Amino acid sequence: MPRACCVPGCKANYKTFEVSAFRFPSDERRRLQWVKAIHREDFTPSSTSVVCARHFEEHFIITEDSITRPDGTVITAKRGTPALTSRSTCQRKHHLLAQMHKKE
Numbered sequence: 180m181p182r183a184c185c186v187p188g189c190k191a192n193y194k195t196f197e198v199s200a201f202r203f204p205s206d207e208r209r210r211l212q213w214v215k216a217i218h219r220e221d222f223t224p225s226s227t228s229v230v231c232a233r234h235f236e237e238h239f240i241i242t243e244d245s246i247t248r249p250d251g252t253v254i255t256a257k258r259g260t261p262a263l264t265s266r267s268t269c270q271r272k273h274h275l276l277a278q279m280h281k282k283e
């Protein structure tokens with residue numbers, strides 16, 4: 180389901196589904212990290228809140244799955260839906276904010 184990014188100032192997916200978006204982690208500590216990075220006042224992420232791929236470093240986004248077969252060969256397949264690595268944080272947020280402030 181396409182959902183609009185909850186980061187203030189980010190217009191991703193408001194009209195068309197153009198970038199992948201990720202739900203907040205269920206892990207409390209990581210979820211708080213995301214909320215902190217987003218910097219949105221009085222914001223509590225709901226189960227439908229998402230952050231789009233623009234706020235993550237590319238290496239945190241998994242677009243391929245690798246499976247090792249019993250004979251040792253590895254098959255790599257492109258994922259239909261990108262996922263985030265377990266260590267992902269919204270690190271690009273500050274870059275994005277800096278860019279937006281320059282435009283204003």
Ligand SMILES: [Zn+2]
Nearest residue numbers: 184189191231
């Ligand atoms: Zn966004």
